[in-house]
Amino acid sequence: xxxxxxxxxxxxxTNLGADMxxxxxxxxxxxxxxxxxxxxxxxxxxxxxxxxxxxxxMFLDVHLMIDKPxxxxxxxxxxxxxxxxxxxxxxxxxxxxxxxxEIKACGKKAGLAIKPKTPGELLLPYLPLLDLALVMTxxxxxxxxxxxxxxxxxxxxxxxxxxxxxxxxxxEVDGGVNPxxxxxxxxxxxxxxxxxxxxxxxxxxxxxxxxxRGDRA
Ligand code: DX5
Ligand code: ZN
Numbered sequence: 001x002x003x004x005x006x007x008x009x010x011x012x013x014t015n016l017g018a019d020m021x022x023x024x025x026x027x028x029x030x031x032x033x034x035x036x037x038x039x040x041x042x043x044x045x046x047x048x049x050x051x052x053x054x055x056x057x058m059f060l061d062v063h064l065m066i067d068k069p070x071x072x073x074x075x076x077x078x079x080x081x082x083x084x085x086x087x088x089x090x091x092x093x094x095x096x097x098x099x100x101x102e103i104k105a106c107g108k109k110a111g112l113a114i115k116p117k118t119p120g121e122l123l124l125p126y127l128p129l130l131d132l133a134l135v136m137t138x139x140x141x142x143x144x145x146x147x148x149x150x151x152x153x154x155x156x157x158x159x160x161x162x163x164x165x166x167x168x169x170x171x172e173v174d175g176g177v178n179p180x181x182x183x184x185x186x187x188x189x190x191x192x193x194x195x196x197x198x199x200x201x202x203x204x205x206x207x208x209x210x211x212x213r214g215d216r217a
Pocket of ligand 1 (some may be wrong): 138140176
């Protein structure tokens with residue numbers, strides 16, 4: 001089943017409750033955390049996550065774009081994330097394994113993300129431990145960028161590894177997803193699609209989510 005995860009990075013933060021309500025037919029709510037160090041932008045963090053958690057039962061997919069995420073994964077898990085995803089490039093291997101364990105010890109799902117320049121092969125050793133693998137289809141940091149179709153071989157590689165090993169790991173793409181590029185991602189093997197600007201700029205957000213998912217009208 002294809003899942004759509006609208007990114008609230010594209011929401012109006014003065015109107016966040018209503019914007020969350022407008023995307024409630026989606027499968028996940030994608031929550032982008034940026035620290036101005038791992039990526040050249042700063043977004044939202046723990047207090048906003050706590051408020052969002054109180055307001056919705058939606059599955060909260062928290063994407064940490066922060067340096068040395070092992071320092072914070074537990075706090076995001078406790079603040080209400082259902083899934084905590086952090087970047088492979090942001091920590092040392094000796095810190096990555098304990099961070100994944102720490103998330104799971106909180107009873108939450110754990111995932112790893114890779115930036116466009118990171119080969120998919122680097123994620124392979126971690127796949128059996130992951131609930132979700134995230135392939136960035138833009139350079140992380142900003143919404144509204146152009147989709148990088150050249151990431152699709154990476155999606156195919158990871159989908160094949162997941163299938164070959166019979167893993168339960170979900171495969172997510174993030175960046176530049178619209179109805180056209182969504183089809184390309186699904187065809188390559190992604191099953192969770194993050195979409196920020198495309199969903200939030202739509203008048204009919206529920207209709208847009210259904211379109212991205214490929215639901216029949
Ligand atoms: C980018 C973020 C994305 C972003 C996607 O660094 O991780 O989740 O919100 O935005 P769009 O869908 O507009 O490319
Ligand atoms: Zn994201």
